[in-house]
Amino acid sequence: MSDRLIIERWGENSAPWIRAVREGRIESRALVTDTAIIETIMQRDPATVLDIGCGEGWLARALTARGVDVLGIDVIPSLVESARAAGGGRFAKISQEEFADGAVSECFDVCVCNFSLFGDEVVRRLMARMSVSLKPGGAFIAQTMHPCASGGGVDYRDGWREGTWAGIDVEFSDPAPWYFRTLQAWVSLCGDTGLRIVALQETIHPETRQLLSLIIVGEPERASTHPNSAS
Known part of the structure; x- marks a missing residue:
């Protein structure tokens, strides 16, 4: 299992996912989690949002309809x-690795990852980038499967897990793997990457x-040194 395999599997399953x-077709999203992430973002009253791992763009469209400038x-x-064909935001093909390396020069009021943090080391690098990708007073918001409900029936400890399409009545091919983190691991990761x-x-x-x-809202401990951070 690896971050590269995650990308390959999602590429194979993009059409049924759309x-x-x-x-x-995803009950939990329709009932609860879509509304939860929108409300959490809008509580920050953002003018600009970066949607990391935007998928087919539904969240960008929802935020744009609320007057937010969104880059997915x-x-x-x-x-x-x-996402581009559907409109409702700006979209670019940029990987999480490329983002972590500085491929996005803008700063934002909110950077959001909605069920898009599947990897191991790349997630750490992405979160560490928040100190220079967020404007002063900005926030990193991540929604992920709750660790206490998504252990997959195995030991409650960090590690790679097999993916699943359970609960979605659309035909997919092999699911992407994902890196499971305990609740304590998420808390520690925020601290390690400079997020309070x-x-x-x-x-x-x-x-x-x-x-x-689980929805995590974090703010950078350190002041941003990005040249456009005050813009």
């Missing part, structure tokens, strides 16, 4: 093309009352 998102980036060409956690939110299925996702 269908699943646009047809509302993703490594999968077919997803970026689909200002909020932890949990979403719950309205019928089963089971945990669905």
Whole structure:
């Protein structure tokens, strides 16, 4: 398992993923998590947002409709093309590795990763970049599967896991692997990458009352040295 395999598998599954998102085939998103991430972002009253791992662009469209200037980036060409065709934001083919290396020169009020942090070391590098990618007072917001509900029936410890398309009634090929982190690991990772956690939110299925996702809101501990940080 590796970050590279994640990209390969998502490329293979981009078409059914677009269908699943646009047809509302993912129950947890339709019921809870889509609204949760939009509300968490809008609580910051942002003028600009960077959507990292934007997929087919649904979140960018939702935020643009609320008056936010959104740049969405993703490594999968077919997803970026689909997002551009649908409109409602600016989109670019940029990988998380390229972002971490400085491929995006703008600064933003919010940088968001909505169910797009699948890797290991690349996630650490991406989060460390927030100190120069966020404007003063800006926030990093990440929504991920809740660690206490997504362990996959194995030991509760960090490590690579097999992916699954369970709960989505669309035909996919092999799922992408992902790197599981415990709740403590997420907290530690924020500290290690210079982010001070200002909020932890949990979403719950309205019928089963089971945990669905964890939303982390962090602010850089260090002042940004980006040349455009005050713009």
